[in-house]
């Protein structure tokens with residue numbers, strides 16, 4: 063496949079030569095694009111000799127029709143890899159600045175993008191850079207984490223360009239998964255629900271929506287048709303995803319039950335409220351001197367109803383995936399949920415662990431299925447690792463794809 067390799071001005075630029083070679087060894091054709099400052103670290107001739115292609119160094123190179131070259135490369139490339147990615151290019155990508163070939167290519171291509179940041183620790187940790195990286199990740203860009211160690215600037219810390227093999231591995235993984243959900247429809251729920259007591263107050267929970275949004279982003283990056291049914295969150299939905307905003311559990315129930323027959327998989331990452339006020343006051347409730355007793359009733363169990371509907375209808379599709387946020391006996395409770403709700407997979411997480419569960423960007427999960435699929439280590443045998451929600455989304459979708467490949471019944475019917 064044709065891979066565009068963007069090289070920015072960082073001391074790690076020399077490692078990009080190894081990345082180009084690694085990609086070529088895997089049978090890919092590589093076109094190198096060097097920014098102006100990259101050329102102060104490594105000469106274009108080095109890349110030219112390795113890739114056997116003219117290195118793109120300018121948007122307006124003479125005689126190369128280069129002013130439109132970014133458009134043709136944008137459509138021809140199956141992947142854009144940027145290594146090292148400097149704070150500067152990350153900022154340009156995040157904000158849609160197109161003042162050189164590489165930044166224009168980023169905007170013009172629909173190919174998946176992998177970036178390997180490299181910079182001084184303070185720069186990497188700066189809120190501006192972290193914000194830009196987060197917005198790129200939300201847009202589906204894959205980030206190869208920089209390593210820690212001696213930096214060229216004399217510091218010891220995080221910011222070193224990842225090893226070339228790690229960048230090549232990430233590129234392969236993305237190429238492998240790109241388009242793998244083409245033709246598939248996936249419904250993802252995310253966030254909390256708000257159950258109104260009166261026009262001012264509501265009952266809710268700590269869900270931020272980050273896990274569900276990460277799944278929707280990853281599914282869209284893989285070419286899936288995604289419906290994101292989301293409770294109220296502060297998150298920016300990923301592009302190219304149909305967003306249905308709901309507030310209450312009952313609304314989410316109605317939307318999901320209506321759309322489920324048309325999709326290949328329903329992934330219930332939402333933290334749906336289990337109780338709702340028996341009645342919602344139309345006027346703000348006055349403060350009472352001697353406390354308040356609320357009368358609550360159960361909300362509909364969306365996943366449970368989906369499982370019941372699917373088994374009554376004798377259907378295999380859609381696949382049903384639930385989440386189980388627990389604080390103790392995680393695996394046992396998840397297994398019980400899997401059986402009771404008649405679903406295919408439960409993603410269980412122990413929210414009492416630091417770095418797992420609500421509000422954070424990381425999670426630690428165990429995938430629990432009915433035991434007929436031999437995925438990974440047996441649940442409970444290992445303490446699950448803390449990983450980014452995007453990484454977990456990627457593993458979850460690998461499993462969904464494998465399960466869909468096993469079930470042959472089409473979505474409609």
Ligand code: C5P
Nearest residue numbers: 330331332334361362363364365384385
């Ligand atoms: O039973 P529990 O609420 O722990 O199950 C969690 C799973 O069920 C999650 O996937 C959640 O989205 C889903 N759920 C639901 N409807 C509810 C409550 C939870 O679909 N009312």
